[in-house]
Amino acid sequence: MRLTSLPLFAVLLAGCASTPGADSSAAIPVDLIVYGDHVLTMAEVGLIPDGAVAIDDGRIVAVDRATTINRKYRAARTIAGDNKVVLPGLVNGHTHAAMSLLRGIADDLALIDWLENYIFPAEVALVDADFVRVGTELACWEMIRGGTTAFVDMYYFPESVARAVEQCGLRAVIAPTVIDQRSPDASDGVQSLEVARQFAEQWQGRNPRITPCVGAHAIYSLPQQALERVRDVAAEYGTPVCIHLSESNYEVQFARDNYQSSSTELLEKIGLFDNHVIGAHVVWPSDTDIATLARQQAGVIHNPTSNMKIASGVAPIPAMLAAGVPVGLGTDGAASNNDLDMWEEIRLAAFLHKVSQMDPTVLPAMTVLEMATWRGADAIGLGGEIGRLKAGMAADLIQVDLDDLTLFPVYDIASHLAYVTDEHDVTTVIVEGRVLMQDREVLTIDESRLRREAAGFAGRIRDRLFPQ
Ligand SMILES: [Zn+2]
Missing domain, CATH: 3.20.20.140 (Metal-dependent hydrolases)
Incomplete structure (x- = not known):
């Protein structure tokens, strides 16, 4: 067991070292940096190619080109953005x-x-x-x-x-x-x-x-x-x-x-x-x-x-x-x-x-x-907090995958998001800096427990509304 686990550990370490943004000389520590080949801010700056969002204490600290963010910030955690669009939740x-x-x-x-x-x-x-x-x-x-x-x-x-x-x-x-x-x-x-x-x-x-x-x-x-x-x-x-x-x-x-x-x-x-x-x-x-x-x-x-x-x-x-x-x-x-x-x-x-x-x-x-x-x-009265990716706003954002062949080829990000994307293309969901879903896995709700409880209610609803 020990012998086989060692190389895996080495691979994981190598993976960490190569994560984007891991620049030890950067001055400002932040909780999280989320990357995207495209960052659609929905704010004045519009679409940022090869962009990133720096997040600390639940707020957006900066939205910019990834190279700029990497120079200024050092993140405890990063989420890669290859072939992904980052946009407000x-x-x-x-x-x-x-x-x-x-x-x-x-x-x-x-x-x-x-x-x-x-x-x-x-x-x-x-x-x-x-x-x-x-x-x-x-x-x-x-x-x-x-x-x-x-x-x-x-x-x-x-x-x-x-x-x-x-x-x-x-x-x-x-x-x-x-x-x-x-x-x-x-x-x-x-x-x-x-x-x-x-x-x-x-x-x-x-x-x-x-x-x-x-x-x-x-x-x-x-x-x-x-x-x-x-x-x-x-x-x-x-x-x-x-x-x-x-x-x-x-x-x-x-x-x-x-x-x-x-x-x-x-x-x-x-x-x-x-x-x-x-x-x-x-x-x-x-x-x-x-x-x-x-x-x-x-x-x-x-x-x-x-x-x-x-x-x-x-x-x-x-x-x-x-x-x-x-x-x-x-x-x-x-x-x-x-x-x-x-x-x-x-x-x-x-x-x-x-x-x-x-x-x-x-x-x-x-x-x-x-x-x-x-x-x-x-x-809904929360325009000062959410809905745009810019410094000072709450860190509520998502990543949408462009990898699926149903989204190929890509010429216009807004067109794809409005007319092609569906719920299965979302890979990451972050609210107030907390990652609620990553790699399409919902992290904050126990799916099997929820399925069991919902099935219990469905049985009672069926008995009441559609008795045999
Ligand atoms: Zn209603």
Whole structure:
């Protein structure tokens, strides 16, 4: 044993000595240097060939040519970048993570039928704190696997979501759902707001990766008075508010019938935009609404797959971008998508708007990549922290492999990332300087334990919803 292990040890030592960046004369020690044949910063400097990102204490210290980084910094650890693109981690601006356990329970239905006759009853019957813990972990595994580094979650049992996020290392804006009906973690709207208030109180400032938020379900599932309480709780704790906004024709008609206005006009009237608002979907805003969203700098999260699958409509994304609204992308939950692959949202966003406007110049590759990174970060209120690779930002970044023959040949990096790449091409995921996935292996979630626990829930869900 000893004889055979010695040469291997020698090889490993030689490998360490030859890692890029191992320049013992370099002055500044850093935790990590990540290399890439291409570093797509999504910041002013654009694309850096043969680049590198120096990271220390969870922050980006420098982004530059590898030769420059190697001269200035000495890293405790390096990740090689041969035939790889380094870019900011993807921002999934709207999802319901734990619904991954409900993937495929009810498809091919209209939104209100789907919600009221399938999703809400199934959730009240099945969802508890442990369901949310396991479902969120399942979603986090999928998001890490696909290169998502931050997500906005709107669900129940926020403590379970926060624990899962803490452990797996992702970044999240976590919104307990406030809704005026019996829900999995509350008997009515008042109690659901109290869940959100307590979560904000306990988690505000507790973990830099976790931002508490208040999740107002929608204007048709909460009376005006409850929306005003949401506004007050968010203001009290300085949290953002996320809300399903102008998602369907049903909602547009509901707002007209009950408020003689649009959803956005109602939210502005009650002062909800005094908080940072993250509006999900926003399929049916009027021109006035778009101007309001731009003036208020409210974030809009576009969910092309969910909007297409539920046939909610085509959101006027090019008009919102032109008006200056911060627009990001989201997958929505796995029960209405039915996966959490942000590369698919990137591609479908581009294609959906090209075909609906009969104009292939609409939403070019770089614009949809911006929506998945810095525009999304701006939309969720974290634009000062994530979404761009530059000194001072949080070290949330990914490596995408260009080795696979499906990506050959490469002429234009942005084109490949927008139109070819999928979740299986992501090799490395780093959040706040911590490596969550390397060589396509998720390091922070025990996959076999998760599979076992998820299978247990799937059995119970099957028995309840699809009894033999
Ligand atoms: Zn949603």
